[in-house]
Amino acid sequence: MLALLVALSCSAGPTAKDLFVRHECHRCHEIEGVAPPTAQKQCAGCHLELAGSAGDAKKLEQGHATYGDAFDRFVRRTQTLYVDVPPLASLSRFRASWMRSFLQSPYDLRPHLAESMPRMALTPADVDVLVKGLAKDAPLPTPSPERLERGAALFEARACTTCHLFGNRRFPTQPAALFDFKRPAERLLARAPDLRHVRDRLNRDVVVKLVLAPRSVNPRAQMPALGLSRGDAELLADFLLAGDVGAPVETPIVAAVTPPKQVRYEDVEERVFRKVCWHCHSNADFADGEGGPGNTGGFGFPALGLSFATYDELMNGSIGPDGEYRSIFRKGPTGEPVLMEVLKKRVHENARDFVKPGLDSRARLLAPPDESQRGMPLGLPAVEPAELALVEAWIAAGKPRPSTPPGAMLTPMGK
Numbered sequence: 001m002l003a004l005l006v007a008l009s010c011s012a013g014p015t016a017k018d019l020f021v022r023h024e025c026h027r028c029h030e031i032e033g034v035a036p037p038t039a040q041k042q043c044a045g046c047h048l049e050l051a052g053s054a055g056d057a058k059k060l061e062q063g064h065a066t067y068g069d070a071f072d073r074f075v076r077r078t079q080t081l082y083v084d085v086p087p088l089a090s091l092s093r094f095r096a097s098w099m100r101s102f103l104q105s106p107y108d109l110r111p112h113l114a115e116s117m118p119r120m121a122l123t124p125a126d127v128d129v130l131v132k133g134l135a136k137d138a139p140l141p142t143p144s145p146e147r148l149e150r151g152a153a154l155f156e157a158r159a160c161t162t163c164h165l166f167g168n169r170r171f172p173t174q175p176a177a178l179f180d181f182k183r184p185a186e187r188l189l190a191r192a193p194d195l196r197h198v199r200d201r202l203n204r205d206v207v208v209k210l211v212l213a214p215r216s217v218n219p220r221a222q223m224p225a226l227g228l229s230r231g232d233a234e235l236l237a238d239f240l241l242a243g244d245v246g247a248p249v250e251t252p253i254v255a256a257v258t259p260p261k262q263v264r265y266e267d268v269e270e271r272v273f274r275k276v277c278w279h280c281h282s283n284a285d286f287a288d289g290e291g292g293p294g295n296t297g298g299f300g301f302p303a304l305g306l307s308f309a310t311y312d313e314l315m316n317g318s319i320g321p322d323g324e325y326r327s328i329f330r331k332g333p334t335g336e337p338v339l340m341e342v343l344k345k346r347v348h349e350n351a352r353d354f355v356k357p358g359l360d361s362r363a364r365l366l367a368p369p370d371e372s373q374r375g376m377p378l379g380l381p382a383v384e385p386a387e388l389a390l391v392e393a394w395i396a397a398g399k400p401r402p403s404t405p406p407g408a409m410l411t412p413m414g415k
């Protein structure tokens, strides 16, 4: 009897909830039925809290009392990252086939959301658990050209184009703001997916319901109910599932820039390492030993030991499979220093990710991901060409040390 029970509990395996916690999906996502992690781990929670201080006189006063002028910067710099991550709710609306491919090889769904879903350390068995119970693929509709034309006209007339892109296709009434990807987006815009992906993500019955009454499909939906008739909703669904998403246009991935002649470590630190890398590869002496997922481990990744908090720490490198530290300037698969490889990898991932008009992602989406490396910064916009050239020039100059004594150690909260 006991043996049977043990056998049963072993064969049960992890549930989706176990995996959400093990891979720390809840550091970025609110998840139905899963309690948030501790405050120090909440990428989304802490940013939301700080960003929410803007315009709240009492919170601003308290913040200034504790952190001084730096608090204004904290509030400013947390405004756009991780404050609009979609909650993981009503996941059964998605097609299992889409979820499987997305989890294995995520790409950008929301063109105005700066952060993307990182490629996590999920095993095929984990993915099997996470797609269980999701919708099976229903056949896509094959509406007549005349019906598609009416769908497109309705899509425009009902102002869907004020929030949504539809691949590379442009509609005359679309506001210019929709094509300004550098500007911090309004929240609804940041949360609105590019509807070119609907045919991969959702079956027709779900799209019809969603367009009629978004909250009937997902109680957490932010999209307004637009008071459409059932006939109109079906017309729109056909258009979204079968309409032309516009012609692919290729643009160069990396713009050429002239490398700087002189470069100091302080510049590289300020413009790259401390600006973005440090938030996941930080010093573990603060925040109860939490050095970020790229240092003390997290998001399901083992501890890598890589910190960008100081020059000496970054020169220590990262912990390899044999448990020993190795340099991040060692040669990687392409023969370049690993640091440059991961930065450039993200540039290519972004090109696959971003579904801007003028930059088609479709062909690249089909390319299998190179499993050997993840682009850095993980799940965030690639470092700009001028900053890439700066890091490259610093390495070429022999990686000069800081010319000024190290300043006061700062954690994100300035403790």
Ligand code: HEC
Binding pocket: 019, 020, 023, 024, 025, 026, 027, 028, 029, 043, 085, 086, 087, 088, 107, 108, 109, 110, 111, 113, 115, 116, 117, 118, 120, 122, 130, 299, 379
């Ligand atoms: C570092 C933050 C982060 C972590 C950790 C993370 N995600 Fe995400 N995830 C995102 C962001 C940001 C998006 C939105 C991406 C977009 O729209 O382009 C997203 C999107 C998604 C979506 C699509 C949801 C929708 O409504 O479109 C799913 C499903 C998802 N994540 C599952 C997971 C799972 C499962 C895990 C854990 C194994 C996880 N995520 C961990 C940031 C994260």
Ligand code: HEC
Binding pocket: 027, 039, 040, 041, 042, 043, 044, 046, 047, 050, 073, 074, 075, 077, 078, 081, 275, 276, 279, 280, 292, 293, 380, 412, 413
């Ligand atoms: C305890 C609060 C807190 C937590 C937890 C937190 N952050 Fe932050 N984050 C901040 C603050 C404050 C800033 C602004 C720092 C500054 O200006 O020096 C910031 C800024 C950032 C930036 C730079 C934004 C920019 O302007 O370029 C990134 C990237 C970032 N955080 C990522 C993360 C990630 C990823 C996690 C989870 C692993 C995380 N943060 C967890 C408070 C937090």
Ligand code: HEC
Binding pocket: 155, 158, 159, 160, 161, 162, 163, 164, 188, 189, 191, 192, 193, 194, 195, 197, 198, 201, 207, 210, 211, 214, 220, 221, 222, 223, 224, 226, 236, 240
């Ligand atoms: C005010 C902004 C806004 C307008 C206008 C709008 N939407 Fe949305 N839509 C959203 C947001 C935000 C989401 C993301 C889910 C959520 O939070 O509701 C969304 C999600 C969707 C989805 C699900 C996409 C997916 O991949 O999960 C469909 C389909 C959709 N909208 C269709 C439409 C259609 C058709 C119209 C016009 C009749 C329209 N939307 C008008 C904001 C908008």
Ligand code: HEC
Binding pocket: 272, 273, 276, 277, 278, 279, 280, 281, 293, 294, 298, 299, 301, 304, 306, 317, 318, 319, 326, 327, 328, 338, 339, 342, 343, 373, 374, 376, 377, 378, 379, 380, 383
């Ligand atoms: C959102 C969190 C996050 C951010 C931001 C981030 N990293 Fe990482 N980094 C990780 C994780 C997690 C790993 C381990 C990935 C793996 O094992 O595939 C990693 C791995 C690496 C590695 C591989 C180390 C090795 O020796 O193989 C390098 C190099 C690296 N990061 C550099 C950077 C740089 C440079 C930046 C800033 C431009 C950055 N990271 C920003 C989370 C992050």
